[in-house]
Amino acid sequence: AQSVTQPDIHITVSEGASLELRCNYSYGATPYLFWYVQSPGQGLQLLLKYFSGDTLVQGIKGFEAEFKRSQSSFNLRKPSVHWSDAAEYFCAVVRGSNYQLIWGAGTKLIIKP
Amino acid sequence: KAGVTQTPRYLIKTRGQQVTLSCSPISGHRSVSWYQQTPGQGLQFLFEYFSETQRNKGNFPGRFSGRQFSNSRSEMNVSTLELGDSALYLCASSLGQGSTGELFFGEGSRLTVL
Numbered sequence: 001a002q003s004v005t006q007p008d009i010h011i012t013v014s015e016g017a018s019l020e021l022r023c024n025y026s027y028g029a030t031p032y033l034f035w036y037v038q039s040p041g042q043g044l045q046l047l048l049k050y051f052s053g054d055t056l057v058q059g060i061k062g063f064e065a066e067f068k069r070s071q072s073s074f075n076l077r078k079p080s081v082h083w084s085d086a087a088e089y090f091c092a093v094v095r096g097s098n099y100q101l102i103w104g105a106g107t108k109l110i111i112k113p
Numbered sequence: 114k115a116g117v118t119q120t121p122r123y124l125i126k127t128r129g130q131q132v133t134l135s136c137s138p139i140s141g142h143r144s145v146s147w148y149q150q151t152p153g154q155g156l157q158f159l160f161e162y163f164s165e166t167q168r169n170k171g172n173f174p175g176r177f178s179g180r181q182f183s184n185s186r187s188e189m190n191v192s193t194l195e196l197g198d199s200a201l202y203l204c205a206s207s208l209g210q211g212s213t214g215e216l217f218f219g220e221g222s223r224l225t226v227l
Contacts, residue, residue: 043221
């Protein structure tokens with residue numbers, strides 16, 4: 001069965017440091033991949049998506065993600081985090097022809113001042 | 114363009130009661146999905162509606178139901194509330210069915226069951 005794994009429940013980084021959030025998926029075909037962010041008390045917002053083509057995709061708020069087929073990964077990166085990046089980040093993959101999203105469990109990002 | 118609007122934002126109910134939550138999608142969006150979010154279970158898909166028809170359904174008991182109106186607004190209902198139904202209920206809209214996974218979320222309705 002298709003699944004999405006975010007191995008880190010929490011990650012703490014210092015403001016200004018670089019960030020990488022991990023996402024691994026299990027899916028037979030080339031997936032559609034997404035990262036969403038949820039700020040405290042808010043709904044989710046799409047950060048970026050990968051459908052095909054260039055494996056390095058740019059998103060909003062200075063985030064990028066790289067699709068690596070050989071590793072079944074779609075890790076999210078940011079070169080320098082800001083305190084406002086403190087949030088929960090969800091990786092998701094589309095399953096099947098009805099485009100139902102399969103969600104990871106989320107990674108909570110904590111920023112140290 | 115107005116975003117996805119969910120009402121009410123917060124509500125408190127007691128066990129055995131029923132609740133109805135409302136979602137107004139972005140103008141022009143025809144698909145509405147509902148999710149339950151809890152600290153223990155994360156994001157769980159409830160159902161998706163497209164053009165007033167339920168197209169996908171998650172693994173929830175029949176106490177959870179929904180509908181979509183001709184203007185694409187959607188409601189979900191939970192009957193005979195249980196303590197475990199306490200959660201943030203999120204609504205998301207998209208242009209068409211699934212729309213390749215690009216969803217626009219509301220801020221959610223936080224339900225507390227006492």
